[in-house]
Amino acid sequence: MQHSSTGSKFGIGEASGVAGLLGGFVVALASAIFTKAVDATPALIILICGFAAAATIVVYAAFQSKWPVNLKKLQPVVVIGIILSNLAVFVYGGLQVNSLYHVVTPPPPPPPRFDWTFWSPVNEGFKLDRRDQQLSAVAVSSDELDVFAVGNDNQIWSAYWEGPSGWHDWYPLPRNDKFGPGVRRITAIARPQIDKTDVFAIGDDGQLWWTWWQGRAWSAWQPLPGDARFDPRTQTISAVSRSQFNVDLFGIDLNGVVRTAYWDWVHQRWSSFYNVPAGPMTFPQTQNVSAVARNAHALDAFVIGSDGSVWRTNWEDGRTWAQWDEVPGKPGFDPNTQQVAAVSRPGSNSLDILAIDSRNRVLSNHSDNGQDWQSWTAQIPDLGFDHVTQRLTALARSPLNVDVFALRSDGASPTDGRLWSAWWNNGLKSWGKWFDPTLGGAKFDVAQQNVAAVARTETNMDLFVIGSDGALWTAAWGIR
Structure with a gap:
């Protein structure tokens, strides 16, 4: 229808x-x-x-x-x-x-790329004596670095870097009339938790002097108490901060005895220097102590003896310093030219020690627990470093990483030196090959200079050397 x-x-x-x-x-x-x-x-x-x-x-x-x-x-x-x-x-x-x-749900971002920067000078107009002086550097925080050096007026100067604004001009620390012409080594240590930086230097009188920064200004220089005297031409004081409340100092006195002093947080003063340990062991005046803190309650100190072996003593909370004990093996280091580079990886109880032997090989040894040592081995493939002029610089920036740095000459002239580095590959349990990490063709005086290095974080490292032109030069590694 x-x-x-x-x-x-x-x-x-x-x-x-x-x-x-x-x-x-x-x-x-x-x-x-x-x-x-x-x-x-x-x-x-x-x-x-x-x-x-x-x-x-x-x-x-x-x-x-x-x-x-x-x-x-x-x-x-x-x-x-x-x-x-x-x-x-x-x-x-x-x-x-x-x-x-x-x-x-966007695709995941690419993984971060880590790389080294070019070498670059800092405040080129300020010149340092590369033949007699070395640099000391500390990381005050993840975004602040301080570098210290002896200026041409024999006083101690500093330059600092801040993440947002970059490098600032060199400025002098308070004057100390005990600092005259000649070689002088500076030791600096930072305690970021309390915004404090401590600087130490040996005066012409052989006494150890100290100044500190805490937020607003540098203090006047003060002598540490006691009768310990050190040679400013050969000694670099080793300073360790095992917590924000503790600083321990080590040096070899004029009698070849290792002496130590500590900061007494309760009474806010330094102890007098005393022997480590209270025994007859003595070391060459050309040696320096390499000290590390495995944790807030354990310290270790290393020195090369006259026999070319590495000797070690350690302290743990509630105990006195142990007697000097030889690290097993006969590496044959030259006590007149070599120093031990010692590190403890953060968050672990391990120790790594390295030095250049008389055959110009880099030898290393390791302890997982701070007690049992492996054999001395040339774990880093041989590249050849001058054991007379070069000393290794080592960093432990994480439980899995140890980085080693040294200068090596490329030609007949000692001023043709380039920086080289190797690192511990925790996955392979071996050292990686030596490589030239930085670009730009910068050359350094191998006969006179050594590298100062700091790790601001696990993913940031900064290197410092006095260049052949007398300027401070720096390079950095991190996310680029």
Whole structure:
């Protein structure tokens, strides 16, 4: 039976139109809501497509119910338009919903790239004596470095670096009339927890002098108590901070005896120097003590004896200093030219010691527990360093990392030296090959200079050398 437009108030055509309108609107609105989080433009396109589909169905309903019969020939075209319009809504909406998840979950960023910077000079106008003086450097925090050197006026100067602003000009520390011409070594140590930096130097009188910074200014120089006297030409005092409240000092006095003093936090004063341990062991005046803190309650000290062996003593909380004990093996180090580089990896009880033997090889030894030693081995592939002029610098920046640095001449001239480095590969349990870590072609005086190095964090290292031009030169490793 045929239905006419006048025979029914609401025919099939009208019902189809209303259903199409509502269906198209619902599909378009749902798709638009999903895609709104991705992009406003696709959401608008879907709404337009949805309404276009709904409008097409309305037009079709009009053909079915109210329009002249001869226009019904266009019905197939209209039906195809309905199908395509609604299909476009579903497909496009589905693609946009799928893209929603891909946009919200981006691909992971590439891993950080660690590399060395070029060597660069710091305040080139300020000149230092590369033949007689060495640098001392400390990390005050992850964003601040202090470097100390003896200036041409025989007084101690400092330059500092801050992360946001870079390097600042050299400035003098308070004057000390006990510092005259000649070689003088500086020792600096930072205690970031209490914003304190301590600096030590031996005066012409053989007495150890001290100044400190705590937030606002440097104190006047003060002599440490006691009768201990040291040779300023040969001795570099070793300073260790095992906590923010503790500083321990070590040096070899004029009689060849290792002496130590400590900061008494309770009474806010230095102890007098005393022998380590209270025995007859003596060492050459050309030797320096290498001291490390394995933790807040354990200290270790190393010295090369006249026999070329490495000797060690240790202290633990509640005990006195142990008698000197020879690290097993006969490495044959020259006590007149070599020093031990000693480190303890953070968070572990381990010890690593290194030095250059008389055959110019770098030898190392290791203890996992601070007691049992391995054999001395040339674990780092042989490159050849001058054991007469070069001393190793070592850093332990994490439980898994030990980095070693030294200068090596590339030619006949000692001023043609470049910096070389090797590191401990904890995964392979071996040393990596020596490599030249820095770029830029900087050359240094191998016969006179050694490297000063600090680790601000596990992922930041900074190196310092007095250049052949007398300027402070620096290079850094970290995320680039």
